[in-house]
Amino acid sequence: MKLSFENELKQSYQQLFEQFKHSRETAQPSCGLQEIGTVKSVSAGVAIVDGLPGAGFEELLLFPGNIHGIAFNIDEHEIGVIMLGDYSLLNAGDEVLRTGRVMDVAVGNDLIGRVIDPIGRALDGKGQIFSTQRMPIERPAPAIMARSPVTEPLQTGLKVLDALLPIGRGQRELIMGDRQTGKTSIAIDTILNQKGKDVICVYCAIGQKAASVAKILATLKLHNAFDYTVVMVTEGNDPPGLDYIAPYAATTIGEFFMSSGKDVLIVYDDLTQHARSYRELSLLLRRPPGREAFPGDIFYLHSRLLERSTHLNDENGGGSLTALPIIETEEQNMSAYIPTNLISITDGQIYLSPTLFALGVLPAVDVGKSVSRVGGKAQRAGFRKVSGALKLAYAQFEELESFARFGARLDANSLLTIEHGQRIRACLKQAESRPLPVAAQIVILLTLTNGLFDTISLSSINEAQTAVVAGLASLSPPIVACLEQADSLTDDNKQQVLNMVKTVLQPFMLTDPQLPLKTQPISAGTHE
The missing domain is CATH 1.20.150.20 (ATP synthase alpha/beta chain, C-terminal domain)
Structure with missing residues (x-):
């Protein structure tokens, strides 16, 4: 009896060993050791991670709960990470894994007519977006020899712009002015005017109020502009990391269509929020502050973004990416830090005057302070x-x-x-x-x-x-x-x-045109 029990035990052990051996032989080959870091601390929008000695700059890191972050400060003993999701559930001691890739975004024709966030998640309730192609959000600008002169106009549908401040396809035209002067309205009208002109539009809302975004979406839907428009949205309560990556992700989507030979219009609304979010992240990561507490690379933040807008030559598809960045001034101060940076980067500016806006002169474009440095070359003969x-x-x-x-x-x-x-x-x-x-x-x-x-x-x-x-x-x-x-x-x-x-x-016509016209009282409010 005892002998039979020992034999059964040996047979069961042998079966388990064979199963284990078979599983080892049929398993996928090992990919080597994996680095695992540890969260040291979490604050508003950033995390400090210990470990991960092989992590690279701007590498995507994975946190518990499928939350991602971008390695931004690579110090000797720790890494400063920009969080891209809800970091409120993270705690000190949580494990962090490397992904081995940089931040990328889904691109393709499936994005047209959709409202997404910078990570590529759908915000319009129309279901998940399936795309087989992804591109990194940070990409080098096209080389000089890959570009062509701006020769085709981009009609805005606004008389004051098409006649006096023309914009060409591939140009970067800054829209600037104080709060509530109609900056976004000009950009949206330009998008509406591209209907039937074979132009793909990308509207990027950076840190905007939900009510403002809802109004814009309703306007686009009313005029059937979603047939050729991609909308990327970050709201005011989103992490600052999403505000930071939003314009780069939107530009990558636009570059996909440009590389296909299409003309693309992209609107950044607005880069003031983008600069403020970057300043917040830099201060939290204890980077040295400079003028107005902005970090020293604030100029590079926007220059590397706007340099990606261009008109490609025929050898590279002949597409174009036209940028309309929006910036907010304070008390009509065009010489502030961020506005002067963007004026020097772009190919002209459209300045909206609060005085004209208060008088009902809409759009409130101050023609004297506005200029287009390129569009005149592309303006049609009839307009000229x-x-x-x-x-x-x-x-x-x-x-x-x-x-x-x-x-x-x-x-x-x-x-x-x-x-x-x-x-x-x-x-x-x-x-x-x-x-x-x-x-x-x-x-x-x-x-x-x-x-x-x-x-x-x-x-x-x-x-x-x-x-x-x-x-x-x-x-x-x-x-x-x-x-x-x-x-x-x-x-x-x-x-x-x-x-x-x-x-x-x-x-x-007046009843007696031969007589000199009777002038109205000359005042700031002389208008219709």
Whole structure:
């Protein structure tokens, strides 16, 4: 009895050994030793990790709960990590693993029409995003020899920009101004105007209020802009690490479409929040502070981002990435630290004046302080011809208007200049979310530069513009096609357009146009 029991025991041990041996032989080959670090401390948005001697700069680290972080400070005995998730559940002593890769983001056509966060998680409730391709968020900018000059315009649909401050495909045009002056509205109107123009748009909201983001999403949905738009969102209560990586991740998504030969428009709203988040992270990681407590590499933070926007040559696909970064000024101070950095990086700026905004001159673009250093090269001939002297006439009007506020008596020519300037200002006004097509803009500008609006009262300017645009239907198809392509009109075609305008404007003209126009009181509030 005892012998049989021992035999059964030996057989069972032998079976277990064979199973163990088989499992060892069929198992996957070992990948070697794995480094495991330890969390020393966790604070607002950053963690200090001990161990991981082989971790590299900007390597992605994995924390408990599937939370990721970026190795940012590589010190001799510890690593400073930027957290990308909910770090409130982490504790000192938790294990940290290396992933062996840098931060990347999903790219592809599946992202069009979706709202995501910088990690690639869907925020629109339409289900998970499946993409087979991922690209690192930090990528070197295209080489100089891979770029082409900016030669194609990017129409914004706004008369004041397309005529006076044109933007080209591949340009970086800064939008700046105080709070609540319409910066985001200009960017959103530009996105709406790309409908049907084969341009992919990427809107990146950095640390914005949920209510503001919801309003923007509703506007895009109302105008069917999601058919060609990707929206990336970080809200105010998200970790600062997400704010930091958001514009880089959005740019990578835009670069994917650019490398496919498409034209891309990307909006960063706004880089003030981005700089503040980076300052917060740098101070928490005890990096040396500089001017206004920003770290010393704050210029490199934005320059390496915006240098990725360009127009590629035909050998590299011929795509383009146009950037509209938004920056917030304080008390109209354009010479502050971050605004001057971005002015020196970008190819021009659109400055929005709170004074014009308060007067109802919308969009509140201060033409005197705004400039486009590249777009003029890409502006179509039709726009150049009708808006050539417009900026000078507007500048003369603003100077005379300021001078007249002191009660000076002006001669007849000066009064006529002010009358003409008032109509320029009235014509450059435009309602939000109503971008104008190219043909409508050119015919309005042609009417304005030829002085045909000067015999119409300011209160009737809007109705007169609507009538002029409606009159396009009476023109011959070749002339309309020429206007839509913004080509230069022949003298005969131009005269036909002006004859149509004179006929349309006849009901709006003053009763006695032979008399000198009666000027309104000159004040800061002289507008429609």
